[in-house]
Amino acid sequence: MNQKSQIPITLKAPSSRTLSDYVADQLRHAILMGQFKPNQRLVEQDIAKSMKTSRGPVRDALKILENEGLVKREAHRGAYVTELSQNDVREIYTLREVLETLAIKFAIHNATETQIRELEEIIKSLGQAVYKDASYTKTTEIDLQFHHALCQISGHRRLLETWEALSPQIQLLLMKHAIWAPDIYKDEAVLWHQRIVEALQKKDLDFALDEMKKHMHRSIEWILESMERENDM
Numbered sequence: 018m019n020q021k022s023q024i025p026i027t028l029k030a031p032s033s034r035t036l037s038d039y040v041a042d043q044l045r046h047a048i049l050m051g052q053f054k055p056n057q058r059l060v061e062q063d064i065a066k067s068m069k070t071s072r073g074p075v076r077d078a079l080k081i082l083e084n085e086g087l088v089k090r091e092a093h094r095g096a097y098v099t100e101l102s103q104n105d106v107r108e109i110y111t112l113r114e115v116l117e118t119l120a121i122k123f124a125i126h127n128a129t130e131t132q133i134r135e136l137e138e139i140i141k142s143l144g145q146a147v148y149k150d151a152s153y154t155k156t157t158e159i160d161l162q163f164h165h166a167l168c169q170i171s172g173h174r175r176l177l178e179t180w181e182a183l184s185p186q187i188q189l190l191l192m193k194h195a196i197w198a199p200d201i202y203k204d205e206a207v208l209w210h211q212r213i214v215e216a217l218q219k220k221d222l223d224f225a226l227d228e229m230k231k232h233m234h235r236s237i238e239w240i241l242e243s244m245e246r247e248n249d250m
């Protein structure tokens with residue numbers, strides 16, 4: 018005789034998990050803002066003491082950031098901030114281009130008028146942030162929001178999941194672009210996104226793909242050139 022499950026209908030996540038997410042958010046922000054430098058060790062005990070918490074949530078937070086590619090671990094070194102090489106940048110951007118190109122191919126056919134208006138609202142928010150000199154964290158978060166929405170509109174679940182896993186590293190590179198080439202980022206951030214929406218409205222796949230390719234290639238060129246200049250200093 019089959020028996021019904023006795024698991025209660027309402028389940029609550031443990032508070033420690035919420036705390037781990039909070040610690041991960043704080044550490045992620047610090048890494049993205051450059052407060053923690055590439056290759057800098059992240060000592061659990063020091064972080065826990067600074068945040069007035071136990072080491073458990075810190076350990077869990079570091080695992081989250083490790084899965085996002087922002088933190089690495091080694092047996093005799095512990096956790097430390099990931100340093101992205103030029104090859105890492107190329108891998109991230111080429112994978113991003115493949116994912117977002119595929120997203121556009123699906124979105125061209127799937128995008129509704131409501132979804133396109135939502136993209137336009139994101140662009141409006143991005144423009145306000147860029148031209149009012151909002152923080153790099155804020156502007157890149159809105160930038161990412163557009164691309165996340167584009168992947169959602171595609172209706173391709175696995176594409177979206179893969180993009181979301183890569184998004185922390187994408188944001189890190191977006192911030193480098195915005196910091197190292199602020200004028201170019203300002204000039205292109207809003208304009209390029211507007212062109213993508215225009216292509217969706219017209220269902221012009223060739224135009225959308227061409228804009229995507231040009232945008233990605235310009236971005237990676239600026240980031241790589243900036244990295245070379247930084248290394249020469």
